[in-house]
Amino acid sequence: ITAWGSHITTNRFTESKPAPELNDFFRLMETAPKIGSSKPTAIYLGSYILDQKGLRFKIYQTFNFP
Numbered sequence: 001i002t003a004w005g006s007h008i009t010t011n012r013f014t015e016s017k018p019a020p021e022l023n024d025f026f027r028l029m030e031t032a033p034k035i036g037s038s039k040p041t042a043i044y045l046g047s048y049i050l051d052q053k054g055l056r057f058k059i060y061q062t063f064n065f066p
Helices: 019-031
Strands: 042-051 054-064
Touching: none
Parallel strands: none
Antiparallel strands: 042 054
């Protein structure tokens, strides 16, 4: 696995905010340049392990895409 950090965070923001406080964010999302699209070659199901050997990723299952 070469691209550390290629992941999806599904619950980054949990604090409720009234809509007027999010106007700057919405404006940014409407005007930000498109970064294109990408297609994964595989999805790895696993967990991170931090011990005396360092930070490692243990893969339990790999789902490859053609």
